[in-house]
Structure formats: C-alpha cells, structure tokens
Amino acid sequence: MDEEFVANRVLASIPTVNRTHLRARLEPVTLKFRQVLYEPGRTIRHVYFPVDCLISLLTAVDRRRSLEVGMVGNEGMAGMPFILGVGKSGVRAIVQGGGRALRMASATFLEEFNRNPPLQQALYRYTFALMTQISQTAACNRFHEADARLARWLLMTRDRVGGTDFFLTHEFLSHMLGLRREAVTQAASGLKRRGVIEYSRGRLRILNERKLESSSCVCYRAVQAIFRRAQT
Numbered sequence: 001m002d003e004e005f006v007a008n009r010v011l012a013s014i015p016t017v018n019r020t021h022l023r024a025r026l027e028p029v030t031l032k033f034r035q036v037l038y039e040p041g042r043t044i045r046h047v048y049f050p051v052d053c054l055i056s057l058l059t060a061v062d063r064r065r066s067l068e069v070g071m072v073g074n075e076g077m078a079g080m081p082f083i084l085g086v087g088k089s090g091v092r093a094i095v096q097g098g099g100r101a102l103r104m105a106s107a108t109f110l111e112e113f114n115r116n117p118p119l120q121q122a123l124y125r126y127t128f129a130l131m132t133q134i135s136q137t138a139a140c141n142r143f144h145e146a147d148a149r150l151a152r153w154l155l156m157t158r159d160r161v162g163g164t165d166f167f168l169t170h171e172f173l174s175h176m177l178g179l180r181r182e183a184v185t186q187a188a189s190g191l192k193r194r195g196v197i198e199y200s201r202g203r204l205r206i207l208n209e210r211k212l213e214s215s216s217c218v219c220y221r222a223v224q225a226i227f228r229r230a231q232t
Helices: 001-008 016-024 080-084 106-115 117-143 145-162 171-179 179-195 211-213 218-230
Strands: 027-032 036-038 046-050 053-060 066-072 091-097 097-104 166-167 197-202 205-208
Touching: 001 016, 001 097, 016 097, 016 106, 016 117, 027 046, 046 053, 046 106, 053 145, 066 091, 066 117, 066 145, 066 171, 080 106, 080 117, 091 145, 097 106, 106 117, 117 218, 145 166, 145 171, 145 179, 145 205, 145 211, 145 218, 171 179, 179 197
Parallel strands: none
Antiparallel strands: 027 097, 036 091, 046 097, 053 066, 053 091, 166 205, 197 205
C-alpha cells in the first residue's frame, strides 16, 4: 500500500514520522465507474483518498438535471464536510473515472484527523484549493464558451487520472458542463476537427495536449496555480 499512499498528494505530503498510524487505518478499494459515494443530506460513512480514480461532485438543478461543481482526484480527498464538523454530504459524489482509492471509516478518520497536525494542515490547504476550484467552475460555466469549457474539463480530468483516454458519453458531459447535448457535440466536433481529440463510440482520447491547453479558458491555469500553491 506504500505506492498507493504516496500517489495521493495529500497523503504524500505527510511527514514520514506521522504516516505509520494513518497508513494502518486506510483500506485499499477499487471504485467503479458511476458508483455513487454520497448523496445530498445523507451521512458520510467513509472518506476517500483517490489514487488513480476521479470523483465528480454534483449539485441538483432540478429533478432531472445536475451540474458538476467540483472534481476530486489524487490531489485531495472526498468527504471534506467532515473536517468542517458536518457529517452529511451537501452534494452527490459519483465516480467519474474508475480506479483505486484508499478509504477510511468516517469515525476513524475523525480520530486520526484530530491527532495528526500535518494531516490537518494538508487538508486545510486542500479545502482552500477545492473552494477555489468550485467558485472558478461556477464562473466558467456562466461566462465561457462551450469548447473552452470542454477543454478545461478534459485537462482537469487528465491531471487527476494521469491518462489521456476516457470513456465519456455526450449525455454525461452535458451534466458535467451544464450544457445541452447539442452544444457538447458541437464543442467536441470542433476539437476533433482541429486534431486536439479523437472521439468515437463513447471513447475520447486527447491527441494534442498543447493544443488542448491553448483551447482552454484561463480557468484551467488559475485553478492549477492554486493547487500548486496549496501543495507547497
């Protein structure tokens, strides 16, 4: 489990002397695509430190629609309300990219959090970065064009899963970006024509990362800079 432990950036930032007890209380799990981890108003029973999976945080717009307001990958932890003294989730958390994570029961995590100052500091810094990501995402979804928003989202996903190949449907992307399916299709087609991505039968592959970054809005770089500062 040592390799998985250091693959998560929050856990990797914990000094070696403070790791032993923490590592012993973490359980390796495999999270499946579209697995629901939390529902709004429901008790948080576990926290998750992603290794190579990706978790989307969704807020309900109405009975049929939801919108992604944040994402959690190997830079952080899912279950952040716990460190703020809230035992219930305010969002729906769903696995967007399946893979490995380290899990801890919420009561056990609270004990560990209270006794481990380096873990506290790492998660306080991550909380600030996640709050910035959420507010920047809200502004992006309101003001920026569909193709720039799609490019930003793909870059953030790439950074968190460490890969350039994704299984994505247009319907799923429409929920993530708050766009109609037609707008997602147009944006993806534009990136495909420019040789930035390849898209077929729900499989999307990034072909040119440099072009994708130039196609993105400023929100990607703004959030990336905040996370870099939070990890130092």
